[in-house]
Amino acid sequence: MSRVVYLNGAWLAEAEAKVSVFDRGFLMADAIYEVTCVLDGKLVEYAGHAARLQRSARELGIVVPLDDEALLAVHREIVARNSLDQGMIYLQLTRGVADRDFAYPPPDTPPTLVLFTQAKNVLENRAAETGIAVSLLPDLRWGRRDIKTIQLLYPSMAKMEAKARGADDAWLVEDGHVTEATAASAHIVTDQDVLVTRDLSHALLPGITRASVLELAARHGIRVEERAFTPEEAKAAREAFITSATNFVVPVTRIDEAAIGEGAPGPLTRDLRRLYVESRRGAAI
Incomplete structure (x- = not known):
C-alpha cells in the first residue's frame, strides 16, 4: 500500500x-x-x-x-x-x-x-531483550554534531564497519573518549550504580530520549553524571546502553571483545526502558 x-x-x-x-x-x-x-x-x-x-x-x-x-x-x-x-x-x-x-x-x-x-513495531524489539554488541571506531564526523543535519555518510560507514566486525553498531571515539553511537546516545553504568553519559557540547547531538532517561533516572534515585568517559571505562562498566527515538533504551552487552557486566542486559537498563515506555507512552499526544 x-x-x-x-x-x-x-x-x-x-x-x-x-x-x-x-x-x-x-x-x-x-x-x-x-x-x-x-x-x-x-x-x-x-x-x-x-x-x-x-x-x-x-x-x-x-x-x-x-x-x-x-x-x-x-x-x-x-x-x-x-x-x-x-x-x-x-x-x-x-x-x-x-x-x-x-x-x-x-x-x-x-x-x-x-x-x-x-x-515499525517499536515495542517488540529483540535487541532490547538480548542486547547489542558495539565496535569502537574513530569519530570522523564534522564538528557541529549538535545540529541534526542529514550528513550521515560517515555514521553509515561506521555502522557497516561495525557489522563487518561482527557487531551491531559502533561507538565513536574522539580524543580518547566516547562521543555517541552512529545514531544514538551512549551511556554506561559504573560498579557504583552511577549512570554516566557524555555532557552536551558540539561533539554530540542533544538526544531527546537521552534527556528523558536522565530525568527518569534522577527521579527514581539513580545518580547521574554527565561527563566524558573512556573506552576502557565503558568496557569495565557494570551495564551499558543506548537511547534513541524509536529504540528507546537498548542494552549494550559487548564492546569489541569485552563482555559488559555478565554479558546480558542489566537490571537498571531494563528498569529504565520500562519506565521510559510507560511514562512517554502515557504522555503521547
Missing part, C-alpha cells in the same frame, strides 16, 4: 513526491531532520523534537515554513492518512532549490519540507 507523503503543503502518493535535483539538500546536504516516534497512533516526545528542529534551523539560518500549530497538525494528519499505529515520522527540511554554489542562496528562497512515515 502506497504511503501518503507531505511535500511543501501538498499530500501526495509516495511515487508522486518529487524534489528538484537542484535542491540544496540533494546537492550540498544542506538540510536538517527529525524523527518522531509514533505509539498507539500518537506522537511520542513531540515537543522535544519540535524544539530541536527549531534550534537546528536557527543554527543554520533555515526558515521553518510552518508555525508551531501547523507543524503539529501536519504530524497528526500524516499519522491519520497512513493509519500509522506504531512507527516513526521522518521530517526533512532543506534550504530549498538554487543553482549549486557554496554560498547560500538569498534568504527568501523557499525551503523544502518533506514528511513521510515508516511502520
